[in-house]
Amino acid sequence: IPNVVNLTEAKRIAEFVCSVYEKVLEIYQEQSPNPSLMAAIRLGETINFFTDFSSPWTMVALELPAIEKLATSLEPVLRQLRQQHISAKDRRAIGFVTTQFHFSTQLVLNRLTLPEQILLSPYFKFVEEQVSIPWQRICNAAALHDFNSPTLALVEQLLPVSQDIAQTVYQRTEELHSGHFSRRGGLDDPGIKASTIRDLEMFQGYLWLCALEGNMTSIEQELLPLCLLVFPSVDVSWKLAEKMLQLLVDELNARIESDQMYLLLPYTKGLLELFSDLEQKAL
Known part of the structure; x- marks a missing residue:
């Protein structure tokens, strides 16, 4: 791994990525679930926001009003993450962590119940885009x-x-x-x-x-x-x-x-x- 990225820089950036997760969960806990989304859960619908892009439930969930707040609240954290990117001697470190962020998201979702996955997936998908693109x-x-x-x-x-x-x-x-x-x-x-x-x-x-x-x-x-x-x-x-x-x-x-x-x-x-x-x- 040391041949891929500088571990000290990767660790520092990873700490900011962790703070992104914490902010997402903080905002998620403040929100009231979308009624239509709760109906999907009661019906036993399975939603994968990373693959089922055309699902009508996906479209409903991605219209969560918290998205605007999420973008605003995450901006300071992402700004710090970008500063770490700029200051990193090896600019590839952020890319390496970006990839780890994707797989970490999958690991987190796999540990959740189906209702939790449905409720949290749109938040994680939004943040992943902000980090990788x-x-x-x-x-x-x-x-x-x-x-x-x-x-x-x-x-x-x-x-x-x-x-x-x-x-x-x-x-x-x-x-x-x-x-x-x-x-x-x-x-x-x-x-x-x-x-x-x-x-x-x-x-x-x-x-x-x-x-x-x-x-x-x-x-x-x-x-x-x-x-x-x-x-x-x-x-x-x-x-x-x-x-x-x-x-x-x-x-x-x-x-x-x-x-x-x-x-x-x-x-x-x-x-x-x-x-x-x-x-x-x-x-």
Whole structure:
């Protein structure tokens, strides 16, 4: 592990991640459960907010009024976490902890009863997105663009459908590589599906950050090193990752007009170039 990240830095950042959990639970305890969600529990409905995106109960639960309060309350904690990121000598440490945050969330949920899982899952999903996707930096970069910026318009067009894009890409991958198996299981495994869709959303977030910033620095210096470190530890196939990213680029291209292509091409091309020959880059 010391060869992956500096343990002192990772431990310091992990302490802030722990404070995120504590804040989430604090806000959760202050809330009254959504009546519709309680009805789902009484009916014995099973909800997995990390996989069942289209479930009507998922949509109801994700409309919890506490989400706005959660975002506001977590901002100071996440700001401290970002400061640790900035001060870390190895910027990959935050990425390593981000991955651990995802698996820790799954472990916590697995220890809860079904009603507890249903009530807590939307909070954890919201926070996981805040931790793994650079939303604040995307917003800051967007704020520097004029309101009539074509790049900003492109991001505003595709960012809201990033989850749908991720699901479509995963479904296509599953169709093309149905026989793929790793130590964790096949592509139809719910855990693999959830984590991969999360990663596809993360890739889109970083892609839009690069487009708004006008360079590939964030992907080259943060996302690529993170993937080179983490993918082997979770048994991700390099070849499958490359093919999936090509499918992601194809899906993005299919959702824009021909006169928008020039805005996206430098960044999708850069993404594919950076993530080509991953097996060699990982050596």
